[in-house]
Amino acid sequence: MSAGPKFPQVEYAESSGALRRCYDDMQSVLRVPWVMFAARSLAVFGGFVPAAWQAAAPVFGTDRVERAADELRALAVLPAADPPDPRPRLAELDFDEARIGEVRRALDALNYGNVKYLLLITAWCEGIQGRSSGGTAPDGPEPATLPAGPPESMAALHLVDPRGADKRVLQLLTRVTDMHLHHGPSSDFRVLAGWPDFLEVALDDVLGPVVRSACYETTALALLERARAHVRRFPGPAGLTPEQALAVCTETEVAAITGLLFLFQRFILDVTIDMVRCSQALDGRDAAASSPFSAR
């Protein structure tokens, strides 16, 4: 990653009209405090995001997705040795427990939402590639509707803008991007960039040793397969077929969306594993495998 032009996207603050209403509804239904990078990027291509969200919203507001998300979160814990506790190095940097608490609260919000976004992008990705995004299994019991909006105790998230960041933060975000072979920093890492000392220790000790290792890749594949299995069993399609997408996009936009969904699906898989591992480093395997916000 270079410090080049910003990847085209409609940030939340820049959104208006139908797109803003879609962003708001997405955050409310998913109960999360941010709109995924993928949706912000896809928003520049015709009417895909509002139409695809309309298809997804009914099931994503139910406990069926909540339980699928719980399962994926637990599956995102790498079957490897525990990462080292970052506290000793952080203590040397005068990074105290109060600030670790801030990081933990951000991670809790991210870990709650990442697996939901993984399910969402998987439904959209399968749909646009002409495969099932739901409605292919016999109906199970009627799912229960979840309360709308992020839980009150969930932290608000601040995404650092790489364009205004200082040199150290920019270098850290470049390192994140290149170690994953990504095209830019995810929302999650833009949040962690608010605590550069933590991010640096996490990259050195928690993520660097495992990213793109064999066990990381195996975990990403297993998550993808489980996400696809959950999506296929949704009560109805949560994505758009190419034909449906053509009602709100040009052919060229559909091609662009197909590429970006594929790219962001892998991107979200990686980030999901990473954030769970950061939680594991702070609070252990059991805490990382579950979410304090999971609704029952």
Add this chain to the structure above:
Amino acid sequence: MSAGPKFPQVEYAESSGALRRCYDDMQSVLRVPWVMFAARSLAVFGGFVPAAWQAAAPVFGTDRVERAADELRALAVLPAADPPDPRPRLAELDFDEARIGEVRRALDALNYGNVKYLLLITAWCEGIQGRSSGGTAPDGPEPATLPAGPPESMAALHLVDPRGADKRVLQLLTRVTDMHLHHGPSSDFRVLAGWPDFLEVALDDVLGPVVRSACYETTALALLERARAHVRRFPGPAGLTPEQALAVCTETEVAAITGLLFLFQRFILDVTIDMVRCSQALDGRDAAASSPFSAR
């Protein structure tokens, strides 16, 4: 994959002007009888393909790429048991040695070219993501220029058009697409669709048991890493940075290209492994690991 709308692309026969000249030069310099699906798809986004090819052409006409391609081809042989010989089942279908010879000649052309296209898309993918696509290592000895144009003995390739295909062929191409989680059939499988009996036996016995297995994924990752290592050592950049792409594309087109390059990189990795394995099924591991067309 559904039998839905065709993925947007500029087919060779539909190309004209600067794009046709680029397609012709690409086939001549790479010494192959087809233009990769990725380039045909990217061709709908601004002036990226001709400009990116101009960056790549100098090194791709040299023995440096030929030797890198040779290495990748050998690395694409899966570290698994040999696939079964398809001849007994083919014989039951009256598929004789003469037709096996036709398939072999098509596979030889595809296996010669796939690894070159893997290097090309890797250079383009790294470049658009802001990483090195060459020029970062000290110069080695001056590479030798290869003769232009496909070798005379190389078979011409016919790509079956899924839109005009009969039901059986369409089902086979859908099976190929879905087993790989692709968005559509590659050029290579559109070629093999000219021999549906062979394609069916290959899917049943040669590819089905290995595609997306652990050893397949490990091989794809190893190929990607080696391709990236070769690209970094090219004498100069063979891809475009986002800033360079913005000289010939809009911001939105650059986003689309970033997504599609990522998608097609994985796509080519898969197809490279598959075609090598088909050759291995017919003629053994050593034949699959090398190419009769490799220029010295």
